[in-house]
Amino acid sequence: MKEIDIPIEASVDRNRTNPLARVFDELVRFCRSRSMFMLHYCTGCGAIELPPAMTSRFDMERLGIQPMVTPRQADILLITGYVSIKTLKRVILTYEQMGSPKYVIGICSCTVNGGMYWQSYATAKQLDQYLPVDLYIAGCMPRPEAVLEGMRKLMDRIRSGEADGWKDYYRRYDWYLGNQQHLFGDDWQTPADVIGEASHYDLAGPGTEGEHTRLLQQCQKPLEPQQTFFQIGGSLEVKGESHE
């Protein structure tokens, strides 16, 4: 943990001159803020406060927020409590499998600073060392009102384009990865290819690659090739089958 501060860069969007495109961007941002599918990763006691937030008392659906089941479908990752190291691996995988833009909300004190698990050897203390947290909702546990308040805050930030932790993850992936490697060891890897994604979507920054990503490439267990390759003809023999 070399750095404690959470550097937040101002979003450097491409300069779009077309006024219609601006309107379109505005519309998309608006819709993003009004339709938030959340994946609640119920790691701790904070989870207990979510059902009341969703059901008839507080009814999150009013705000366009609804729970989703898999990371693919979700926009918001809710970490609702302390994160053990073993859990953190899954949290990171889950985060990387979500489609961008994606937002992380840390609920409960435990995600902020470890909370009552400060002295635990097996708990990650600061979530934002490993994932770009867009919003913390502190409390032990925060009440549904607080959760809703947090959600509204996030909506505003999405609307204004400030909630760009996901970009940060791409841009400074090397830093996040370094922290992750520090915790999990050098052979840490997920099947998701963050660097490839960043370059594919033009989201890479100066900090996307660095010493840690190089370490990752060294230690990575290669995945078998999977891209479509098309070739007709070739040798007659079947690979891996004994020739009778």
Add this chain to the structure above:
Amino acid sequence: MTPLDELLLFSGLTLVFLLLLGRFSYAGKVATVFYGGQLLFLAKMADRIVDGSIVTFSLQVELFGQQMSWRFDALSWFFAVITLGAGLLSSWYASGEWGERFRRRGGNLWLLNVALAANVFSMLILLGSGDLLALFIGWELVSWASFLLMTVAGGRAIQAAMRYITYAMSGAMAILAGIVLLWSHAGGLQYGQIIEVIPQLSQAQVWLLVALFGSGFAVKMGLLPFHLWQAAAYAETPGPGAAFFGAISARMGLYAIILVLVQLIGLARLSELMIPFTFLDMRDLWAWIAVLTIILPTYIALRQSDARYLLAWHGIGQGGYMLLGLVMGDALGSAGGLLHVFNYATNQAVLFFAVFAVMFRTGTADLNKLGGLITRMPISFFAMLVGIIGLAGLPPMNGFVSKWFVYRSLMIEGEPLLFLGAIIGTLGTILSVYKLIHNTFLGQLRVEHVEVREAPWSMVAPMIILMLLIFATGVAPGLVLDWVALVQSAVGLPVVENTLGGVELASGSLDMLWVVGVLFAGFGIGALLFYSGGRTRQVHQLDNYAGGHFLTAEIRYHYSDNFYAGLMHLIRPWYRGSFVWLESTLGSLLGIAASLIQRLYGALHPSIYLLVTVVVTLTWVLL
């Protein structure tokens, strides 16, 4: 030389060529060209067939007072087109790398080619038969030629072939019995004589005739309850042979059914034959046999874990649609049944080609040992996709059109239960073919298949041709319906009045040109919507949601076994294997009788028999 002379001579020549020179490496390719030549000869007679005239064979044989002649009418021609098409493409498929590999693995490629040619030749002879004796000769030739092709693979195929030949011989003997019965009444076996004599026969006699001929032909068709032999026999035949069998071989039974039951005896006569103790007539019985043939084998196919067996079982089931359409007897139904012969042949051939392409590359057709091959064998995938859409009878492929005809016929004739049965069969087909394509091409790619490539051109090209054919005749079914109409008029069925896109009816028409056009327009809109969204990026298959679990290549997570678990949980007890039980019981009974008789022959004091027999006989004589 009539065109039929040329065709049969050339077909025989193909056979002789393969027999003598089939061991040379280019023989398969030459044979493919020869099949093409046969198709040309067939095309040459097309104008006469369109005129509604009959193409005769110059040679006529008279033996023991029986005149035997051969000729082609529209019915023969229609089936011959499919036969030769299937032969051509199968031979093409076998002529390249597939055959090379087959030979290198110790297979007898020469025998395979010869057997294929013998099948085509004998089928042409059967299709050309101009009287019942010629029909029987053709029938037997086809049976034995099929047997030959079935035995090429050896091993398990032999058992299947033995089972086949037992069924086939029983069927042939039933047919022969029918033929001699007819002979004893008509004094001859010309079609004309028989059409004359049928009205004079009593109901019981016609009953017997229909039962004999029907069961004989049903064996070849694999209709219930004579279906047990077919799946294994077809599935165990090596690649192109299986495709050929699947496409057309069993349809010879349908040809004969059309010829004898529809053309000679007539559907009207069938509906006069009541079944004792029921309110059903013979035609209903046939319709119900057809529906049961659709349902039971289809649901047996659903349980198969070997792609070849799955397809072979479907082949049996699809025969039911043809028969069902045919016995409805109206213009729509019979057109649907006949059209389905063509459509099904194309579908089944392409499916077998695709399955054997996969086998060629991976060495297995076990549906639990494949998966994810779409990224490796995209053309084969596409071929199978087109094939299964056709087989399941969904638009825009041709299988839909023929099934639509059958459904509409059932609706117009007011047969709700038959309709329901047909639909249940279709639904079962959809389930089963999805399993086929899912377990083979979709899902997880196995580590051992990472290096797999698309099949070679010699195998891909026939698939592409068939795909185009399936799609083209799906969009413009009128192309084939024109032929079907010719067949209908030749057989004496009501003739369907078709358009290029389907059929115009007051009570609901079908125009596939529009339907497919709109469907693809819809796809276009869907594509527009889709591609207007954000840029996609393909991820690795291991980058997959597994509840936070880290997937690795060693983990087999492809869902393939017990695919329809919920359904099977409910219907598994319904699979009782009654027919297998019946078959084995018959076999055991015969075995018991045989061993008793053997014991009789092995008795120590044979002279006692003699004395006993003498006493018994004398008593019988004197009393």
Add this chain to the structure above:
Amino acid sequence: MNTIVLTVVLPLLAAFVVPVLSRVSPLLGRLLGPLTLAYAILLTLQVWLGMEGKPFSIALGGFQPPLGINFYVDRLSLLFTFLTLVTSLLLWPWRNETEPRQYALTLLLAASACGLVLSGDLFNIYVFYELISVASFGLAAATRSGAAFAASLRYLILSGLGSVLVLCGIAIVYLQTGTLNLAQLSQLAPETLNTPLGMSAFALILLGVGVKGELFPVNSWVPEVYAAASSRVSGLLAGLVSKLAVLVIVRLLVLLFQQESALQLMLILGLLGAISGELAAWRAKDMNRMLAFSSIGQLGVIFIAFSIPGKTGLFAGLALSLHHLLVKPALFLLAERWRGSLVGLRGAGLASPVAGGLFVLLALSLVGMPPLPGFWAKFLLFTGLAAQQSVIYQVALGVVLLSIVIEANYLFRVVMNLFQPAGDNSVAVTTDHGWLNLGTTFLLSALLIAGMLLMGPLGAWLEGVAMQAADPVLYFDTVFSVSAIH
């Protein structure tokens, strides 16, 4: 014309000379038999060409029938004489340890068979029949193995009892009519033999002769003998001798016993034979037994064919007999190389593809695959059966059809075995008779194919033979209107 007598006399003489001659000159002893037979064949052909299709009768010993004995020569008897001689020649025991004795027995068999075929009187038929028996006992036991002796004994007992029955039958006929001349009997029969007693005479003769004709149920010697005897002997017995027995019965049926119940009796026994033979063959575990049971089945079918009244039955029966005569010996010859367990035959066809191919061809013809001759023979039978009104004929039709299915099954099980890759424990047996047997089989198969190609004229000709044989009036006229030559 009367040189036809030589076909009986010459082989008979040769049979007695051979043992002696062999001691003097083994080579001559070896050649004498075949040469005699070949000469007899020539004679037969000569007669055939000379008779121009008209039957004639030869009175022997200077006495005119009905007092004297006579030979009746029509196309049928000449055909069978010819076949007898040819078959004997083809199945000649070329190389055998007990050569002279075998030569003599084979010649004796040929001579007496010719005599049986040609004889125009019941007692002579009996005598020749006994001679055939004696010869065949000897031949059956010729391998001198324990099994062969046991089987021959079984055969001997049955055959002996059969002869007694035949004799009883003949006695009844004589009692009723006072003559044994067939021609005369044919005239007397409608009045005198159309009684239960006459019928019982027929039953006795049928059962007695049936022993050789492999008639159910007096045929239980068949599997034992064929399994133990050499293939050539088996072929001779199954192919030739059985047909001769059938021929005797056919003659009697045409001339003497025209009542329906006689035909029915034969039909029922034939039916039982057909189905039981095929079923037993289906279960058989070794090649020779299988062929033996199959032969029983085939003979059953032949009996069924002959029990169809009129010319149709004769025609069908003759066709079937000829076909069986051609195919069965050929199969037995092939079996020589594949003796023993059927399971052990795995791969044998691959080892000797020619033999395997011939086996397939013969099996196909036996099963009746069109357009091979076997089909046409069966087709004649089926049309004949279907034309009959009586239910029992329809039943017979069904049974025969069923038996064909069973036959196809077991024959092709063997074929499949032959062409499967050999397992470890199977030994394809080949003896040093290989090429000779194979050559003979090849010849017979070639005949089969020739028969297929010439089916039209062959059929027409055979129909003529049947027509002539089916005419009792012609028989009578021929015997009594023609002056004897001696």
Add this chain to the structure above:
Amino acid sequence: MSIQTLLMELVLMPLVAFVVGLFMVLMLRRIGAKLQRRVGPPVMQPLYDIVKLYGKKTQISHGWMHDIGIVMAVGGYVAAETLLPVPGMDGIADKGGLVTLVYVMMIPSLGLALGVGQCANPNGSIGIARALTAMLAYDVPFVIVVFGVAWYFGTTNLVDIIAIQQAGGVAGWGATAMPLLAIAGLFALQGMLGKQPFEIYIAPAEIATGPMVEMSGKYLGGLFVMQCFQLYTAGVLYVSLFLGGGENWLFFLLKVFAVVAIPMTVAFLFPRYKTEQMIRLMWKWPVMIGLLGLAFVMH
């Protein structure tokens, strides 16, 4: 009909279907909210969801069949809408008819199934297996209904079916003439829409929404669009068969929304059935009712 009108209809019919479908989705969620005493989402919520999903920055694909599957799922329904007559617009309804429509409606499912298959996620495959099984279950009563209707009206042309019903007024409606079939049809509708108690193939807590498990961004968006079409198609089909179609848009929409409201309401009152329970139910009651209804219709 001029080619311009036809083209306009072909464009308009899917568009209308989509808009109406959006409101149906809204109704679905509002009904759920009401039954659970919540407020529910705002009016434009379905649209927000779809726009957001299409506007996602990263779109995770599992291969080209995954893409084409979504194209087929949406495109198939777009095509199906043109076979479904609405007030004032017949589209190409007389070129296909009822049977064709039923089969064209299977195309989206097939596309989806193929797309899900390529995702290589066992949850998805299980979901598809269950969905196909469900199809086998509800299609049996459904085809009985289709047959009964076609037999009663003597045609499979939906335009004619609607015209015949409208000629007879309410008394001429299919539901009046064939009440039992109409009831069986409701069962089938429930299954066809995949709503509780027949949503075993979604089963979020068990197989993580089955077919949707790997769907993100516009893939999921495509499915949302498909759901709009699906609700609309099912509703309109039922109205066309049993409730006389639409004399005018007002009544038409009223009927369609009313019909769709039934399964939606039922959905929130029931727990989930297991697959075999679902089949057993579908093959028992609706089939019996349907066959009985058929017997009445045919005699």
